[in-house]
Amino acid sequence: MTPRLAVRCPAKINFSLRVLDRRGDGYHELDTVFQAIDLWDELEIGPGPTLRLVSDSPGVPVDETNLVLRAARRLAERHGLRSPAGTLILRKAIPIQAGLGGGSSDAAGALVLCSHFWGLSAAAGELSAAAAEIGADVPFFLEGGTARGRGRGDLLEALPFVGPLRLLLGCPPFGIPTAEVFRRASGRLTLPGIGVSLAVPWAHKWPQENDFGSLANDLEGVVFEDWPELKRFRDGLRDAGAGAALLSGSGSTVYGIFADDDEIERAQGRLREEFSGWRLLATRAVRGGVRLSAPHPAIR
Numbered sequence: 001m002t003p004r005l006a007v008r009c010p011a012k013i014n015f016s017l018r019v020l021d022r023r024g025d026g027y028h029e030l031d032t033v034f035q036a037i038d039l040w041d042e043l044e045i046g047p048g049p050t051l052r053l054v055s056d057s058p059g060v061p062v063d064e065t066n067l068v069l070r071a072a073r074r075l076a077e078r079h080g081l082r083s084p085a086g087t088l089i090l091r092k093a094i095p096i097q098a099g100l101g102g103g104s105s106d107a108a109g110a111l112v113l114c115s116h117f118w119g120l121s122a123a124a125g126e127l128s129a130a131a132a133e134i135g136a137d138v139p140f141f142l143e144g145g146t147a148r149g150r151g152r153g154d155l156l157e158a159l160p161f162v163g164p165l166r167l168l169l170g171c172p173p174f175g176i177p178t179a180e181v182f183r184r185a186s187g188r189l190t191l192p193g194i195g196v197s198l199a200v201p202w203a204h205k206w207p208q209e210n211d212f213g214s215l216a217n218d219l220e221g222v223v224f225e226d227w228p229e230l231k232r233f234r235d236g237l238r239d240a241g242a243g244a245a246l247l248s249g250s251g252s253t254v255y256g257i258f259a260d261d262d263e264i265e266r267a268q269g270r271l272r273e274e275f276s277g278w279r280l281l282a283t284r285a286v287r288g289g290v291r292l293s294a295p296h297p298a299i300r
């Protein structure tokens with residue numbers, strides 16, 4: 001058995017998110033474009049007598065409600081491992097309940113990590129199937145990059161990488177519960193059955209040829225009504241020169257797409273004072289999804 005292994009788990013944003021219909025299974029039919037971004041959680045595994053999760057990050061549950069443990073147990077079950085063992089260590093950098101997919105990415109990371117650690121010969125399709133059982137946007141993080149997601153968000157089609165678009169994320173000091181946002185959005189669906197064309201921004205077309213106006217997130221109506229400060233931040237990003245500014249997923253993060261790092265710095269300078277208490281994170285679009293990495297050097 002390998003003594004210690006680690007994975008890096010990226011966050012995502014949604015370039016577009018259309019909510020098309022309510023399904024019989026309680027989920028909603030989506031058409032969205034996911035983009036992996038350069039903001040990472042780290043998950044490590046080492047020997048231990050039983051399967052357990054520890055985290056030094058405040059506010060992270062380490063019990064069975066954490067998707068990391070659920071993913072690891074589901075993988076073990078699918079492979080008939082009766083007593084899966086290992087100590088998982090989660091280091092969070094991705095804000096929680098922020099519409100950035102952190103919990104889902106960690107779960108995808110747990111599948112990749114544990115299948116290596118336990119020496120399981122899991123084919124790619126097998127990991128995707130396990131991922132879809134854990135949550136609607138877990139499968140995306142296995143391949144990452146730029147991808148269209150339909151169905152619950154788990155029917156994926158890889159798209160060409162958009163290029164290293166510069167992004168400024170605004171993360172308010174609170175999270176937003178996804179299920180509640182979808183429940184409220186359900187009452188006002190306007191698009192059932194209508195075909196949508198999803199806009200994708202391309203770095204190499206910056207700025208003239210990008211149709212930023214057609215990037216849209218159908219959850220903004222519901223979320224901006226209850227949290228008007230998010231709309232103010234969105235408008236602030238636009239005023240500061242963002243090509244486009246949108247809510248990511250069901251929030252609470254609002255992001256802007258910028259031409260270069262200088263523009264991002266200027267925007268940060270303008271927004272920092274009014275939105276004190278928010279985390280303003282400069283980042284960029286990246287290729288790929290969860291990936292094996294070197295374990296943390298700290299000795300414990």
Ligand code: C5P
Binds near residue numbers: 027028134151182
């Ligand atoms: O799949 P996951 O547990 O991440 O989704 C959280 C909640 O968001 C679901 O329980 C559901 O209420 C809502 N959701 C939805 N339609 C989707 C994805 C999520 O209604 N396609």
